[in-house]
Amino acid sequence: MAEAAPRRHPTLDEVAEHAGVSRSVASRALNNAPHVSRTKREAVERAVRQLGYTRNSTARALATRQTGAAALVISGEDPSIFADPFFARVIVGASAALDSADLHLMLCLAASDRGRKRVEELLRSRGADGVMLMALREDDPLTRMADEAQMPVVFGGRPVGSVPRWYVDVDNVGGAREATEHLVSRGRRRVAVICGRLDTEAGRARYRGYRDAMLGAGLDPFPPTEGDFTERSGAAAMAALLAEHPDVDGVFAANDNMAAGALRTVRKAGRRVPAEVAVVGFDDLAIAQVADPPLTTVHQPVEALGREMARMLVALVNGQDPTPLVLPTRLTVRAST
Amino acid sequence: MAEAAPRRHPTLDEVAEHAGVSRSVASRALNNAPHVSRTKREAVERAVRQLGYTRNSTARALATRQTGAAALVISGEDPSIFADPFFARVIVGASAALDSADLHLMLCLAASDRGRKRVEELLRSRGADGVMLMALREDDPLTRMADEAQMPVVFGGRPVGSVPRWYVDVDNVGGAREATEHLVSRGRRRVAVICGRLDTEAGRARYRGYRDAMLGAGLDPFPPTEGDFTERSGAAAMAALLAEHPDVDGVFAANDNMAAGALRTVRKAGRRVPAEVAVVGFDDLAIAQVADPPLTTVHQPVEALGREMARMLVALVNGQDPTPLVLPTRLTVRAST
DNA sequence: CGTGACTTTGGGAGCGCTCCCACTGGAAGC
DNA sequence: GCTTCCAGTGGGAGCGCTCCCAAAGTCACG
Numbered sequence: 001m002a003e004a005a006p007r008r009h010p011t012l013d014e015v016a017e018h019a020g021v022s023r024s025v026a027s028r029a030l031n032n033a034p035h036v037s038r039t040k041r042e043a044v045e046r047a048v049r050q051l052g053y054t055r056n057s058t059a060r061a062l063a064t065r066q067t068g069a070a071a072l073v074i075s076g077e078d079p080s081i082f083a084d085p086f087f088a089r090v091i092v093g094a095s096a097a098l099d100s101a102d103l104h105l106m107l108c109l110a111a112s113d114r115g116r117k118r119v120e121e122l123l124r125s126r127g128a129d130g131v132m133l134m135a136l137r138e139d140d141p142l143t144r145m146a147d148e149a150q151m152p153v154v155f156g157g158r159p160v161g162s163v164p165r166w167y168v169d170v171d172n173v174g175g176a177r178e179a180t181e182h183l184v185s186r187g188r189r190r191v192a193v194i195c196g197r198l199d200t201e202a203g204r205a206r207y208r209g210y211r212d213a214m215l216g217a218g219l220d221p222f223p224p225t226e227g228d229f230t231e232r233s234g235a236a237a238m239a240a241l242l243a244e245h246p247d248v249d250g251v252f253a254a255n256d257n258m259a260a261g262a263l264r265t266v267r268k269a270g271r272r273v274p275a276e277v278a279v280v281g282f283d284d285l286a287i288a289q290v291a292d293p294p295l296t297t298v299h300q301p302v303e304a305l306g307r308e309m310a311r312m313l314v315a316l317v318n319g320q321d322p323t324p325l326v327l328p329t330r331l332t333v334r335a336s337t
Numbered sequence: 338m339a340e341a342a343p344r345r346h347p348t349l350d351e352v353a354e355h356a357g358v359s360r361s362v363a364s365r366a367l368n369n370a371p372h373v374s375r376t377k378r379e380a381v382e383r384a385v386r387q388l389g390y391t392r393n394s395t396a397r398a399l400a401t402r403q404t405g406a407a408a409l410v411i412s413g414e415d416p417s418i419f420a421d422p423f424f425a426r427v428i429v430g431a432s433a434a435l436d437s438a439d440l441h442l443m444l445c446l447a448a449s450d451r452g453r454k455r456v457e458e459l460l461r462s463r464g465a466d467g468v469m470l471m472a473l474r475e476d477d478p479l480t481r482m483a484d485e486a487q488m489p490v491v492f493g494g495r496p497v498g499s500v501p502r503w504y505v506d507v508d509n510v511g512g513a514r515e516a517t518e519h520l521v522s523r524g525r526r527r528v529a530v531i532c533g534r535l536d537t538e539a540g541r542a543r544y545r546g547y548r549d550a551m552l553g554a555g556l557d558p559f560p561p562t563e564g565d566f567t568e569r570s571g572a573a574a575m576a577a578l579l580a581e582h583p584d585v586d587g588v589f590a591a592n593d594n595m596a597a598g599a600l601r602t603v604r605k606a607g608r609r610v611p612a613e614v615a616v617v618g619f620d621d622l623a624i625a626q627v628a629d630p631p632l633t634t635v636h637q638p639v640e641a642l643g644r645e646m647a648r649m650l651v652a653l654v655n656g657q658d659p660t661p662l663v664l665p666t667r668l669t670v671r672a673s674t
Numbered sequence: 675c676g677t678g679a680c681t682t683t684g685g686g687a688g689c690g691c692t693c694c695c696a697c698t699g700g701a702a703g704c
Numbered sequence: 705g706c707t708t709c710c711a712g713t714g715g716g717a718g719c720g721c722t723c724c725c726a727a728a729g730t731c732a733c734g
Contacts, residue, residue, distance in 0.1 A: 055720085056399075058720080059720035099449070373713090399689085697715100
């Protein structure tokens with residue numbers, strides 16, 4: 001026609017013109033909406049193909065007030081927390097669930113101040129349809145931002161000191177209790193604990209579970225020896241434990257990384273696992289199976305955690321009001337106990 | 338005023354009215370653009386504060402034709418490939434670089450057909466300003482999509498069989514060669530190789546490096562024993578190797594996961610590392626330090642890989658024409674050799 | 675053949691922002 | 705005193721889409 005110039009991106013108007021219909025009809029045809037005759041629908045489809053048209057998602061987002069994206073925000077002082085494969089698996093689960101709801105995933109590592117600023121900007125400027133929040137710590141500035149967010153918020157794990165309206169968590173207390181009871185049932189009496197960060201709810205809850213189990217068994221719980229969920233901190237905590245309580249015969253570590261570190265220290269100290277010291281972890285990540293000896297651990301459904309967070313968010317975005325979820329854990333016994 | 342109704346989201350027009358200026362001035366003030374008097378600028382800032390205004394990022398995106406987001410696409414048959422902590426570290430690097438360019442990160446795990454469809458949709462509908470592509474395999478459908486993408490594309494690692502215009506890679510050949518030469522320098526003569534997937538460029542390049550080094554030392558290279566970059570596959574490959582070539586005295590594994598698996602098998606077979614069999618890995622991920630014995634490995638700058646990909650993309654988005662980058666590797670010697 | 679009940683159609687008004695441009699008025703230059 | 709210049713200003717036209725709504729066409733039924 002007149003405009004043979006190869007425009008970069010054809011618009012819906014051009015498709016409509018090419019197909020000899022109005023913009024409205026073209027739009028309806030594209031969205032598989034009703035009230036379009038068979039002929040015109042086909043004409044539009046042909047025009048789309050000939051022009052290589054793809055709808056501009058930004059314009060659509062503006063008109064519909066839906067961005068088509070959900071954000072996953074991972075808090076933490078420094079970005080290396082994200083190196084924990086735990087998050088990778090959460091993402092796998094969330095990504096799958098978002099995929100089936102046709103939502104894209106925006107990943108925000110809110111480590112630096114700048115990162116947090118940008119998250120705040122995102123939450124306030126409606127750059128996403130909803131947000132999933134993880135790894136919050138005590139007095140985390142993200143908690144306030146979440147309150148002020150202009151969109152639905154789902155928490156992964158509960159924040160410290162408050163119970164949000166919507167969250168997906170794992171039965172940390174129950175899992176830790178079961179792990180500790182298992183050690184006791186193996187005849188251990190001096191069962192120590194290597195805690196995760198006690199400024200996280202998961203860290204606290206797992207200690208609580210340990211404590212409950214010890215008291216329930218009529219044993220003295222150890223005071224918390226705190227790690228930060230890394231292998232290195234587990235190794236250090238175990239060294240401290242061995243120095244102070246040489247008669248320790250069991251250890252519950254609040255995650256697998258720290259349990260692996262503990263294993264390393266115990267081995268280096270020349271003690272045998274599980275004969276002299278039995279060790280239980282938490283998470284059941286890959287490292288648990290690779291550890292030497294393979295780690296007895298509390299399995300938690302990590303992909304499911306991500307998936308359920310995403311599903312809950314999708315429900316919220318669709319105007320529903322889902323109920324919070326606490327996923328069960330399950331003890332997996334291997335050679336370390 | 339007349340409209341005392343508590344509107345959900347104030348618009349720029351409302352801010353302008355509240356501040357007694359025009360929309361244009363308000364916009365300029367918000368963007369720190371020139372041609373705004375001090376008084377009006379302050380009036381706008383006050384109005385913004387009073388109304389709790391935040392700019393609608395979608396509307397802005399439509400007007401500027403910039404989404405403010407970059408996508409990171411990770412290919413792969415099944416999503417579990419993403420569990421490899423390698424990607425987490427790439428993300429940490431990329432995220433930091435994108436942060437300083439004020440771009441958000443969209444993460445796409447293009448595992449399923451549906452996932453790939455959605456990536457294609459994203460690339461064609463300009464849902465991002467640019468895209469980083471990783472873990473492509475031979476004849477990967479994403480290669481074609483990348484060609485047709487309506488935005489800049491940066492490759493992480495080279496795709497099989499072609500050299501894209503913009504990429505960041507790691508010196509896989511050089512690293513593998515150095516690893517193998519190191520084994521030879523330790524007096525090993527029967528040095529086997531556990532390859533990564535040979536339908537990836539990294540897998541092939543690392544085998545090539547191994548082969549070069551063996552030939553250079555006047556030794557017979559082993560034919561490739563192929564793994565898939567997982568610990569389990571490394572263990573299996575090592576078992577096969579030991580069965581077929583009981584006299585193996587050195588192994589180069591194409592990544593740390595497989596090297597760790599090999600370590601496990603060797604230990605189970607009752608051979609000592611490194612006395613009887615020396616093992617070298619590739620990547621220098623956390624597992625290398627935790628392995629028993631700690632793994633000699635080819636360190637690659639994983640965060641830097643992500644960072645440089647992001648930087649290159651930012652440059653492209655800004656209309657520059659950066660040059661491809663190949664990052665150096667470095668052998669890190671530990672107790673396994 | 676009129677009437678109500680649909681379905682199909684396209685015009686137009688947004689969604690909330692940026693940016694071009696024409697206009698004003700005061701300072702500087704001659 | 706009269707141009708020249710430019711910082712400051714606001715109107716208006718998009719960006720490309722969705723969706724409301726009024727108008728036109730189709731059909732069956734009494």
